[in-house]
Amino acid sequence: MEDGRRDDDLFARLSPEGKEAAPVVYRHMTRRPTRAAVLRMAESLPYRAAGYVCGSFRKPISKCCGPDDEQP
């Protein structure tokens, strides 16, 4: 990348199709990333590496137990 040229400028030069096709991380860069944005990006790494459709199953299969506070 040319010195001084900002990522935004490069992104702006893409065609509408090119913007859609650009890698997600590139599309989702912002000029003023906050701490939260950086944290979110880091937290999403496992998803982006493995995909959201993963092997695990993450919801209750049945619901027989009461809330914890109902336990005598």
Added chain:
Amino acid sequence: MNSPEPREPVFQLFACCIPVQGARRSVICDVQRQSFQFIPNGLYEILTGHAGRTVAEIQAAYEHEYDEEIEEYFDFLLRHEFGFWCDDPERFPPLDLTWQAPERITNAILDVDAGSEHDYAKILGELDGLRCKALEVRCFHGPSLGELRAILEPTQRGRLRSIDLLVGFHPELTLEALAALAVEQPRISSVIVHSAPERLRPPPSRAGVTFEYRTEVIGSPGCCGRVHPGYFVVNLETFAEAQRHNTCLNRKISVDARGEIKNCPSMARSFGNARETSLHAALAHRDFAALWEINKDRIEVCKDCEFRYICTDCRAYLQDGRDLYSKPSKCTYDPYTAEWLSSAERPAFAGQTKGECG
């Protein structure tokens, strides 16, 4: 080339923070951090109806009547890390909530009691053929360790990813014995022992398996269908699935304690007995998947509930047993008042006789 006039920044929610409106209040579901936060419906309106507008534009839209509140709202959103200020919101599209799964069946329930005569190898082999990835084995009685091993033995060589065990207390089912079983059977992801003499919840094992001893008696499928925040699930898979599908029954198959193949063991309709009918044949029945598409947006009361995309539904126990689209009878939440009824106020569960749940 002249650069365009700089724009006032606008607030952008992170794509994984999705607002859902309820009748009285709304929530922001954070499907990345697996949590949710209540917000007033006024803030929901700002986030959805005024998305892409600057604060000044939003304040002007409300004729400056709520300037202070609007600023407080954005402080709240920033403090909880739900979003950020940006100049180019078009670069942050919403998540695609299309739900797809390669498995014909994603999850299954296998009920067992003292009188069950299941052919475990046949049932579990057929589940494997359907690419089922998650199984819950519910033993309403207290199986011995040997019986539990015999049930699980055919799962050793399948493509199941996780097995949840809900078993009655038996003196052999000590924490050490169950921990050893989970090492032998690495697909076990959780073990709940019901009817235990005392409550115990040790920390998860090093492999992440959770163990819990509960004193409540879970003596029949009639205990199922409970709706409370402990069963809420805030993740992208469930949130996306909930947009168009039933969060309990979609891609589920069950075999009850007598071997009857059903959508759910609590339901009356059987699609054949597993001894004579294959799970594939039951699944091929034209009515088997009929309930899979009843999403929360089609269910009375639930469609106005802010929890509708994080709550797992129940179609077996309904407030109005004649209306397939009525609210789960075991849900005591009223979205119109935003209150949970206390146990004392909880109505009798329709379709469940007293004492059936133990």
